Amino acid sequence: xFRDTIKGLDKIIEEDIPKGSIILVTGAEGTLKxxxxxxxxxxxLEKNNEFGLYVTLEQTKESHMxxxxxxxxxxxxxxxxxxxxxMRAEWKDNELDIIKVTEEIIDFYRCxxxxxxxxxxxxxxxxxxxxxxxxFRRSLYYFFSNLRDKGLTSFLIMETPLSGxxxxxxxxGRPEHFLADGVIELGLIExxxxxxxxxxxxKMRGVNHRMEKNQLVVxxxxxxVIGSIYRSN
Amino acid sequence: xxxxxxIYVMLKxxxxxxxxxxxxNISELENEEYNKFVDRIVKANKEIxxxxxxxxxxxxxxDVIKEIFLRTHVFLNQGTVYPLxxxxxxxxxxxxxxxxxxxxxxxxxxxxxxSETIQKKIELFVKAVEFIPNFFKW
Numbered sequence: 001x002f003r004d005t006i007k008g009l010d011k012i013i014e015e016d017i018p019k020g021s022i023i024l025v026t027g028a029e030g031t032l033k034x035x036x037x038x039x040x041x042x043x044x045l046e047k048n049n050e051f052g053l054y055v056t057l058e059q060t061k062e063s064h065m066x067x068x069x070x071x072x073x074x075x076x077x078x079x080x081x082x083x084x085x086x087m088r089a090e091w092k093d094n095e096l097d098i099i100k101v102t103e104e105i106i107d108f109y110r111c112x113x114x115x116x117x118x119x120x121x122x123x124x125x126x127x128x129x130x131x132x133x134x135x136f137r138r139s140l141y142y143f144f145s146n147l148r149d150k151g152l153t154s155f156l157i158m159e160t161p162l163s164g165x166x167x168x169x170x171x172x173g174r175p176e177h178f179l180a181d182g183v184i185e186l187g188l189i190e191x192x193x194x195x196x197x198x199x200x201x202x203k204m205r206g207v208n209h210r211m212e213k214n215q216l217v218v219x220x221x222x223x224x225v226i227g228s229i230y231r232s233n
Numbered sequence: 234x235x236x237x238x239x240i241y242v243m244l245k246x247x248x249x250x251x252x253x254x255x256x257x258n259i260s261e262l263e264n265e266e267y268n269k270f271v272d273r274i275v276k277a278n279k280e281i282x283x284x285x286x287x288x289x290x291x292x293x294x295x296d297v298i299k300e301i302f303l304r305t306h307v308f309l310n311q312g313t314v315y316p317l318x319x320x321x322x323x324x325x326x327x328x329x330x331x332x333x334x335x336x337x338x339x340x341x342x343x344x345x346x347x348s349e350t351i352q353k354k355i356e357l358f359v360k361a362v363e364f365i366p367n368f369f370k371w
Contacts, residue, residue, distance in 0.1 A: 087315050089338050090295035104312025
């Protein structure tokens with residue numbers, strides 16, 4: 001179950017995320033997108049006899065792990081990390097069909113581990129900017145379809161403009177929001193006592209969930225959700 | 234048998250059994266079909282081809298792909314070769330090190346303690362390749 005992987009997450013998601021769902025995790029820089037996804041997957045795999053794949057297009061495996069450790073998050077051998085740094089250093093970006101490459105990487109690890117059930121992409125923006133596809137929207141549709149066909153519960157990290165942007169303006173022309181089964185928004189809010197991080201479940205198909213923003217904090221044991229951000233003000 | 238000699242044997246087997254001179258004269262359509270077979274053989278056995286080129290010389294992922302393409306005209310996609318290299322490194326079959334003055338590109342080579350096992354694996358593959366034409370003499 002994913003809802004019990006982060007302390008307090010079960011208060012805002014009433015049922016578990018259905019297997020095979022594609023979840024977008026959006027937010028501006030510093031909102032803990034990577035940490036949330038990494039923490040959720042890592043904890044989930046600790047409790048289940050399954051495997052996960054976390055691919056990072058812009059950070060090296062080492063730098064990502066260092067960052068996670070600083071947040072009190074640890075990995076386990078069931079979560080495989082893959083970074084594109086060698087590939088991107090040796091090939092020009094226009095020589096890489098980045099969506100195809102990503103699908104092949106998934107297939108490679110699925111062949112190695114039959115029980116590969118969870119996938120994370122960090123980030124969808126990087127995939128988009130490295131793609132040479134003239135019709136990225138169509139490619140994205142097929143990419144999402146392939147993830148579903150493989151039965152992978154997928155977390156796709158997406159960097160978005162700073163919080164506070166109008167929801168309508170923000171969603172216009174963003175096919176990934178319509179294609180995804182769930183959208184978890186992370187953000188920052190200026191409060192009297194300082195800047196607070198929040199988590200909001202904007203969409204989760206087939207799951208009852210709360211809509212309000214909840215405060216997200218980092219402690220020695222990793223991340224926790226500690227209740228409505230407005231109530232705690 | 235030394236690894237260097239294995240490619241010679243493989244080429245001889247292909248030359249003898251498939252008659253490359255005839256292949257040169259085959260039509261474009263047949264050539265396409267032939268290339269598809271070669272493509273499938275190389276892709277299905279990519280680990281052996283990767284190990285073979287690395288047994289001859291340490292290389293980075295880019296050069297491994299280039300070398301296999303030059304020898305077979307089959308392009309192994311980056312998404313299949315890099316995870317394979319990382320996986321073989323994790324299993325201790327390959328060693329990886331950064332070259333002096335280039336911290337962005339890793340050179341892969343066969344781990345010394347694995348070279349005998351790898352050589353045997355390649356020999357077995359060549360034997361299997363030699364066995365296949367026998368079926369068609371039947």
